Amino acid sequence: MPLPGIPGPSLDRIWASLGERERDLFFDHLFGGTSADWLATTLRKHGHDVSATTIRTYRRSLAPEGVRE
Structure with a gap:
């Protein structure tokens, strides 16, 4: 699953380099508080x-x- 919207090259590289569990954690922090x-x-x-x-x-x-408020 890609990040929503247009994340840009830095965030795209980070996302691509992460495993499934790391992506879950990253996603929680990116869209959490x-x-x-x-x-x-x-x-x-x-x-x-x-x-x-x-x-x-x-x-x-x-x-x-x-997606985010």
Whole structure:
């Protein structure tokens, strides 16, 4: 299952590199109440380069679709 909307190259690379269990956890944090700063820092600690701004922009892009409010 791909990420909804248009996640961009950084988030696409991260998603593609994760196993099923990791994707479940990532999805929960990406669309849950986890701050973008915490998520970006945690991902960088595990070798996935992404900025908090990229995460915020992606989340905002989904709001009009009703995926995230």
